[in-house]
Amino acid sequence: MNSETYLPSARDFEPTVSESHVEQISRPSLSYWQDAWLRLKKNTRAIISLYIIIGLAFFTLLGPVLWQIDPALQDLNQISQSPSLPKKAILIGPYQRWSGVILDDFPAEPEEYLDTIPAPDNIRIHDVATTQRVRLVWGPVEGAGGYNIYRNQRMPEGINDLGLPLGSTLGGNEVSYEDRLNLEQRQYFYSLVPTDGFDESDSYSTLEVTPQLAITLDKAKNRGLISEDSNDLGGKISLEFHPMGTDYLGRDMLARLMEGARVSLFIGIVAPFLYVLFGIVYGGFAGYFGGKADAMLMRFADFVVALPFLLFMILFKIAFGIGPGESGILPMLLALVLLGWPATARLVRGQVLQIREEGFIEAARLLGAKNHYLIIRHIIPNTMGVILVTLTFAVPAAIFTEAFLSFIGMGVAPPTPSWGSMCNEGVKTMLSHPHELIFPATFISITVLAFNLLGDGLTEALDSRMRSKE
Amino acid sequence: MRYLIALLIVASLPIQAQFDATSADFEKQTISIALAQEPPQLNGMKATDQVSIFMLSHVMEGLVRYDRRGNVVPGVAERWEIDDTGATFWLREEAIWSDGEPVTAHDFVFAWQNTLAPQTASEYAFILYPIKNGEKVNVGELDPSKLGVRALDDKTLKLEFERPTGYFIKLTAFSSYFPVRKDFFESKGDQYAADVDDLLFNGPFVLTEWVHSASLRMTKNERYWNKDKITLNEINANYITADTRARLNLFIDGQIVQTRLDGETYKDALTQRFRIRSFSTGSVFFLEYNHREDRPTRSLNLRRAIQHVFDADEFVNSVLGTPGNRAGRSLFPVWLRGVDSKFRQEYPAPEIDLDLQKARDYLEKAKQELGVEKIPPLVLLVGDSPTAGKQAVYMQGLLKVKLDIDLKVDIQTFKQRLAKMTAGEFDIVGAGWGPDFDDVMTFGDLFASWNLNNRGRYNNPKYDDQVRIAMSSSDPKTRMDAMGRLQQILFDDAVILPQYEQGVIYLMNPKLRGVVRRVVGPDPDYTYARVIK
C-alpha cells in the first residue's frame, strides 16, 4: 500500500452481490448406498467374490447356450471318463450274438476228479477285441468241469490277484467266453482258472488284451457324429468331447455342472430371498406395530425357531413328497422357507424397533409423515443393509443344506443334477474317478466362499460404526 | 487344523493292504463281521428280513438244515418220512435248549400254531400254509388248535398236508419253522426276543451279548448236539452299517471278515489286490407293468414295443457294471431245479429279438389301440437306492431315444413306494423277487390273480390255470411242464420286463474257510466256518 490517500468512488457505494456459496461441500454428496459401494470397491476380496458370483451367473445362464450338450444324454461308450481330449473310435457294426465254442468231442463233466487241473493253454482272442466285446477262446483241459474267467487291470501277482470274477462256463467243453462288462480302452489281463465243476484249481493262465475303442454305426449316426448315409465300417471317427469328463452313465460333466448350478443356485438364492422377504414383512409388521401383535407374532416365530432344523427339513421334505417326473426342487424350497423365515423376522423386528426410536423418525412424524411413508421411505431403507448381509450369508447355508439332503439321499430326484447330489455320487468313486467328486465339490466351495466373503465385505461396508471411524 | 494338511498328504498316498488282520483269529477261532442293520426281529415266528434270518439261523435250529452244497441234512429231526398226505419227524434225544431242557415236538407244534394265529400277525405265515388248515387258522376261520400238526409224544411230530407238497422238507429249514418253547415264551410276554435274556437257543451258537444298534456276539453253544462239528468259538458282529465304502474300509483295516462290493467300491478293492469272489443271490429283478384298465401299460402292444428295445445284456454290462449279474430272460432264475437238472436247461427262456423296426410297429399299434397321437408320459416308480435311480435314468434315456416315450421317474422311499405300488399309482414299477423256498413255485405263483404281491394286477385265467396245475400235483414232470408253459405266457404277454438275476461280488478274509453263500436260507452261513493259520 502506498502513501496515497484513498479516494472513495461511486463504485464503493453499490450494494454487494449476495454470495450463495458460503457453505460449500467440498466432496460430492453421497447416498448411503453410494458410500457403501465405494467402500466395498476398496475391499479386493469382496470384489473378486462379486466377480466370481457374476461369473457363476454367466456359467449358469449362458453356459448351456455355449455348451449345447444335453446333460441327460448317456454316452455309454465313455463311462466315467476323466477330463481328456476327444477320443478316436473305430466304427463297427451292431452287436451280433456269439454262440461261443462248445466242443462236441470233449466231456462237459470230467470223467475223473483230478487233484490238480493244469491251466488251459493257447488262450487267444476271437475276432477283434473292441470295447463292444472281447471274445476269448482257449484249449480244453483234461479234468475240467468248467472254467472261471477273471479280469484285472494289472498283471496278476498270484492266484489271489486275478481281479474281477467275470463269470464261469458251464462245462469243461465250453472253451470260450465273451466279456462285455464296462470295457474301456485300456490294458486288461484275462485269467482262466479251471474248476472241477465246484472247486477251483490253483493254476491259472493269463492273456493280455487291449480292446479298441469302438462305436456302432447306428449310434454314431444317431448322435450325428457321421452323416446319415455314411457306411465307413472300420473307419475312425472322433467321439464327443467331454472337457470335464463324464459320470457313471457317460453323461457330460460340464453340461451337468451347468444344469446342477441352476438347481443349486436356484435353491441357494431363491429360498433365502423368499424367506427373507417373508421375514421382512412379518418382522416389520411385528416391529412397527409392537404391543400385543408383536408379542403374539414373535411367540409364534419362537416356536418355529425351536424346531430342530435338519430333522424337520427331512420330515417336511418327505411329507411334501416328490411326484413322478418332478425334480423335487419345490418341496425343498418350501421346506427351507418354512423353517428359515423366523431368524430374519426376528432380526428385522429388532432393527425396526431400534429405528422407530431414532430421532429422524420422530422428526419425520412431526413433519406430518404418514405410516406407509415412514415405512417405505425411512424404515425399510435403513434395515436394508442388515437384510442384505443376512441374505448373503443365507445363500451358502441354503446351498449346504441342499447338498446335505442330497447326500443322505433326500435331495432332488434324479436325473435332475445338483452339485450336492453330484457330490454324493462322486464320493462313492472318490478313489477311482476323483473328478466326479472334485468338480462339484469345488463349485460348492467356491460359491459358498464367494458369498461368505461378499457378505463380510458388505458387513464392513454397511456398518455405520466403521464409517464413523474413517 | 494342522491335521488337515496331514490329511491331504496321507489321503493321497496309495493304500497298502495289511493282512495281520484281527477279524479272524486262529488261536481263539473268533471272527468279526459287520451287519447291514440291527436285526429288527429275533422272534422266529415273525422275522422276515435277511439280517434277522441270518442271526436266527445261527442260534436256532429247525427240523432239518442245509449242508454246504445246499442239500437237506438232519437237524433237530433225526429222520423223517414224507408222502403226499403228510409227514412224520422223529426228533433226536440230544437236542436241548440253551437252558438244558430238551427240545420236544410240542415246541414245534406251539411255534407253528402261534405263527399262524391271527393275533401274531406274522407276515411270513403263508409259508406254513402247506400244513393242513394252515390258511384257515391264519385268517381266523379255525382255532390254532385245529392246525394239522400234533406231537405223538415228546420226540415224534406228525403233520398232515393241505395238498401234496413235494418240497415240504426244504421248508422246515426256514426260520418260520423253528421251535419255540411255550412256557418260556409265555413267561416273557411282549418282551420275547427283545434282548439276550429274552430268548432260548437250540442252534450251533448262542447269543451272548446284544448292545442295541452297536454290536452282537454269538458264542459257540456247548449244549448243541453237533458241537464237535463247530469250530468257531465266537462270531462278533462289531459293526452295524450298510455303507459299502465304510465296510470296505473296515475290511482293508482288518476289522471284518467279509464285505460286499458294489460298482463304486470294486475298483478300490482291485487296487488293493484282494481276491474278489462272486455269487448269485438267486433274486430276480424286473420291471412290472400296471395292467389296470386305466393305464396305458394295459396295452400289450406297448409292452411288446418296450420288450423289443430293452437290451438286458447292455443293461447288465454297462448300467449295473458289476460282474456276477446275469441278464434277465425270464421270471425263473437259472439256479432253480427242474425235473432232473436245472429248470432253465429243460425249459429254455424264450429269446427276445432286439428289433427297433418291430418295436416301432408295435408302438404304432399301441397308439391306435389306445387312441392317442403320442403315448402319454409313463410313470416309472422306483426305490430310493442309488442303483435304482441309476437304472431308472437309463430306462428313461432308452425309451426316449428309441421310442420317443417320455418316462417320468418317481423315486420314493421304501414305505412310500410300497404305498404307491399297492394303490397302483404307477405305470411301470421296478421290482424284485427273492426266493422264500427252494422250488419253482416261489416264483411261479407271483402273477396269479389272487397273489397280493401281484401289484400290477395282472389277471389271466390261463396263467392261473397253470399255477393251479402245479400246485395240486406232486409229480415233478406235470409241475415243471406247467411252469414251462407259464414262462411262455409271461413272455408272450410281456407281463414283466426281466432285467437281471442278481449276483454280488464280495471280499472274504482268506484265512477264513468253509463259509457258505446261499440262495435260500441264511447268507452267509458261518456255521461250519473255521479260521486257518
Place this chain on the structure above:
Amino acid sequence: MLMYTAKRLLAGLITVWFIATATFIAMHQVPGDPLMNDKAVSAEIRKNLERKYGLDKSTTEQYFIFMGNMLQGDFGISFTQQNRKVNDIIRDHFPVSATLGILAIFFAAAGGILWGALTAIYRNRLPDIIIMFLVILGISVPSFVFAALGQLLLVNINSLVGKSIIPVAGWGTISHMIMPSLVLGLGTMALLTRLMRSSMLEVVNEDYIRTARAKGLSPVRIFFRHQLRNAILPVITVLGPQIAAITTGGFVVELVFAIPGLGRYFVQAVQQLDYTVIMGTTVFYGAFLVLMVIIVDILYGFVDPRVRLK
C-alpha cells in the same frame, strides 16, 4: 429370577407341544404307513397289525392317545425294532450322539480359540494366511467330503503303521471317537477361528489395552489377562447355539463312521416311516434344544452382569 425361569420353562413346554404337533401332522402327510412291507399281507393280518399298533383308530384319536402317553413320558414301541421301546432307543443312542457332539464342540472351541488368537497375533503374516486359508476350506467344503476323506485317512494311517491303531468306524473306545468328532467339529472350528480373530483384532484397539500398555504391563500379560479374556466372550456366546446344532447335526458323520447315534436312527426311522421313533426323536431333540437355550440364557445372566433377566 425364579419368576423368569418359571416363565421360560412354561414357554418351553408350549414349544415342545408345538413341535410334537408339527411332527405329527408332517408325519401323517407322508403316503404309506409303517406296517407296509416287501411282502404283501392278507387283509386279515393287516387288520391284526393295525389293531396291535393302534393304527385302526382315526388320526385325531391317535393324536390324543400319543399326547396322553407323551405326557407320561412314554413314546411307545418302535415299528421297525419290533420289541424295543422308543424310550429305550433314545436312552441307548442319545448318549452316543451327545458324547460325539460334546467332543466335537471341545475340539472346535479349543482349536478355534487357539488358531484365532494365533492369526490375530500374526496378522497378515504367513501363519495368518495359512490358517485363514484352511479356515476358508473348513467353511466352504461340505462335511460329508471331510467325513469321507477322514475315514480314508485313517485307513492310510493304519496301513502305514501296519497295525490298526485307530479304528476306521464303529463306536466304543476313545480311539473310535477321535476322527468323527474332529470331522464334526471342523466347520464350527473354522467359524470360531474367524470370530476369534476379528474379536481379537477389535479388542487390540480398545482403550483399556492402550491403558494397560501405557502402564507398562508386559505384552504377555496384556495378551492373556486383557486381550484374550475379553476377546473370548463373543466366542462363548455363539457356542450355545452351536452345541445344539452339532448335537443334532451329526447325521452325516454317524452315517459314514457307522456310529450308533440317534441321528442315524432318525434318518432310518424316516425312511421306514417308523411313526413312534420319528415322534420320539423329534420331540426329545426339540425339548433338548429348548432346554439348552433356556439354560444358556440363564447362565448368561450370571456371567455378564450387564444382562438383566426380566
